[in-house]
Amino acid sequence: MSAASIPVIETSGLTKTFKGVHALKPLDLKVTQSSICGFLGPNGAGKTTTIKLLLGLAKPTGGSARVFGKDVQHEGDEIRRRIGYLSQDPRYYEYMTARETLRFTAKFFFDGPRSEIERRISETLDLVGLTDKADRPIKGFSGGERQRLGIAQAQVNYPDLLILDEPAASLDPIGRRDVLEVLCRLRKYCTVFYSTHILDDVQRVSDTVVILNKGALVAQGPIEDLLARGQGAAFTLTVKGDFAAAETRLRSQPWVSGMQVMARNGRVNWQIRVSDPDLAEDQLVPLALAGGDVTVCEFGRKAQNLEDVFLSIVEEDNHER
Amino acid sequence: MSGSASLLIPSRSRGWRMGLGNLLSKELAGWWRTRRWWVQCLVALLLLNGMMALNMEGGGPMNAGLNFLVTAGLSAPIAAMSLASDSIFGERHTGTAAWVLSKPMRRQAFILSKVVAHGLGMLVAWVVLPGVLAYLQLRPAIGNGLSGIGFMGALGLNYLNLLFYLTLAFMLATLFNGRGAVLGIAILVDFTGMMQFVALPVQKYIPWLNDIMPWKLMIDFASPGPLAGHLAMGAPLPTVTRSSPPSHGASCSWALRSGDSDEKSSRTPMQRLDEGTFGRRRNTRCRTELSLQRSAGSSWR
Numbered sequence: 001m002s003a004a005s006i007p008v009i010e011t012s013g014l015t016k017t018f019k020g021v022h023a024l025k026p027l028d029l030k031v032t033q034s035s036i037c038g039f040l041g042p043n044g045a046g047k048t049t050t051i052k053l054l055l056g057l058a059k060p061t062g063g064s065a066r067v068f069g070k071d072v073q074h075e076g077d078e079i080r081r082r083i084g085y086l087s088q089d090p091r092y093y094e095y096m097t098a099r100e101t102l103r104f105t106a107k108f109f110f111d112g113p114r115s116e117i118e119r120r121i122s123e124t125l126d127l128v129g130l131t132d133k134a135d136r137p138i139k140g141f142s143g144g145e146r147q148r149l150g151i152a153q154a155q156v157n158y159p160d161l162l163i164l165d166e167p168a169a170s171l172d173p174i175g176r177r178d179v180l181e182v183l184c185r186l187r188k189y190c191t192v193f194y195s196t197h198i199l200d201d202v203q204r205v206s207d208t209v210v211i212l213n214k215g216a217l218v219a220q221g222p223i224e225d226l227l228a229r230g231q232g233a234a235f236t237l238t239v240k241g242d243f244a245a246a247e248t249r250l251r252s253q254p255w256v257s258g259m260q261v262m263a264r265n266g267r268v269n270w271q272i273r274v275s276d277p278d279l280a281e282d283q284l285v286p287l288a289l290a291g292g293d294v295t296v297c298e299f300g301r302k303a304q305n306l307e308d309v310f311l312s313i314v315e316e317d318n319h320e321r
Numbered sequence: 322m323s324g325s326a327s328l329l330i331p332s333r334s335r336g337w338r339m340g341l342g343n344l345l346s347k348e349l350a351g352w353w354r355t356r357r358w359w360v361q362c363l364v365a366l367l368l369l370n371g372m373m374a375l376n377m378e379g380g381g382p383m384n385a386g387l388n389f390l391v392t393a394g395l396s397a398p399i400a401a402m403s404l405a406s407d408s409i410f411g412e413r414h415t416g417t418a419a420w421v422l423s424k425p426m427r428r429q430a431f432i433l434s435k436v437v438a439h440g441l442g443m444l445v446a447w448v449v450l451p452g453v454l455a456y457l458q459l460r461p462a463i464g465n466g467l468s469g470i471g472f473m474g475a476l477g478l479n480y481l482n483l484l485f486y487l488t489l490a491f492m493l494a495t496l497f498n499g500r501g502a503v504l505g506i507a508i509l510v511d512f513t514g515m516m517q518f519v520a521l522p523v524q525k526y527i528p529w530l531n532d533i534m535p536w537k538l539m540i541d542f543a544s545p546g547p548l549a550g551h552l553a554m555g556a557p558l559p560t561v562t563r564s565s566p567p568s569h570g571a572s573c574s575w576a577l578r579s580g581d582s583d584e585k586s587s588r589t590p591m592q593r594l595d596e597g598t599f600g601r602r603r604n605t606r607c608r609t610e611l612s613l614q615r616s617a618g619s620s621w622r
Contacts, residue, residue, distance in 0.1 A: 052419075055423050057419060057422055057423060077335075077339060077425050077427070080423065080424060080425040081331070081332075081425045083423075085420075085423040087416060087419060087420055087423070089416060090416075090420065091415045091416040091417050091420065092417060092420065093347070093351070093417060095351070095354070095355050104343065104347055105424065107332075107342075107343040107346075108332065108340050108343055108424040108425050108426060109329075109331065109332055109424075109425065110329045110330060110331060110332060111330045111331070111332050111333060112329075112330050113328070113329075113330065116328045116329050117329065120329065
């Protein structure tokens, strides 16, 4: 069996209900070895709940989950020995320094020798660029530094699986870039499963994507497959003038599935998702100009990116419910 | 994984001991490497020994000694319960509990490490340090009338009392989501022993509660008084009797009687304090007699 087909995470009908509310509807998920899997979904989609279930921090209401082929409910200890985890809002003991935090973390995994543990801690601090702040109390750390420390503690044990909940959420662009670089570097050592809202990052580093919406799985697969799924289905049209009537005309077309509107400098840009690209290519400009109240400045087929695909999938799913 | 990973020895602990040593080190560091230890020591010394010093001027050394034990019996548990609930809810609130629980360790180890570390910290801050100082304060005033071993025994009871409330608070903190509920219940239990309007109904309607609660150790004002008072003053320990077990429907209560048969020694420490007999009874042999008396018709074995 090749690494690409060995499942590291596998869930079957995994469900979680909180006081009658379905936080997670039956979820069948598969993440294969040595991949970087982006876990996407709007707020409240059930991403953090799924992660907590995988870590054994919450008990599922139904179904099962296996990590490294072991059941998360009964073999949680063995699973956690091989996992590195970064929570959404990482908090540590404020009186500890970064080095002490990593030492504390490392001692859950290793009995010694002390010199090797210290060497590993220094190596990890170096990896995330915290060597010069290693002996300062965490109390004074910025959000970005805490996030870096979070990544450091998550991989101090040489994990086979790294689970990161919003690893780049509180970082500036440089911090985000550094985190992505670290993820890419770790790719050859472990499988990375991470949730995020930053779709650009996912597109840059991920191999596979899982999309959740309202607690249910709506898409799962290699990123190329998802991008291909949305190919040619969006157009961009920029006009100037009194655009209200033109917008109404376009929205009323049955083959227009969605429109995003951005007005700037007296011009309006429409991102139009369509179900029939050929018809749209012929009809969009004539329809816009039909009233004679707008002038078309720019028109073209929009190159698909993950954000479009994500929005399209989530909106389609919302319509179907 | 890089080659150097193989030089590290994976942790061998399993079951409830998994992560215990590491967590215990962290909890102990939380006590002794932060300002917590000296803040607790300072509060305990000011409250217990400070009040005792004031009482010595006002009511005499014997009265001050008894008040020290009663105050310790009430306030040390409150400090312990406050720290215990802070420890659990603080970690829940900040999210450090979720972080630690994502590591290979057991929940039992998480709680046990806190109980042990807080138990040790409280022992030093609220029992040993104020206890030794209290002894040094009382000794010159009372002289040989103060039994050193008895006073140590009283401090031991104080610690037992404190441990009861510490573990109670930890247990409640794992069951409830609000700090208020935990502290409310625990403090109510603590004060039940001294509040007549609560203690009397408890004694009447749920007498078996007296058997399992530590009220008679430190703060019992009913005859013959708290056990710690008897011990500290070198007085004979009361006899503990029990009528029948609660499982058979018969009323069950521990009754405390003085071990000495003479009238004077059968009085409570409070009564004897009034008569000024404390401090003059030296080398009294402390006896604890436990007699189990079965009520008529009981088939308990």
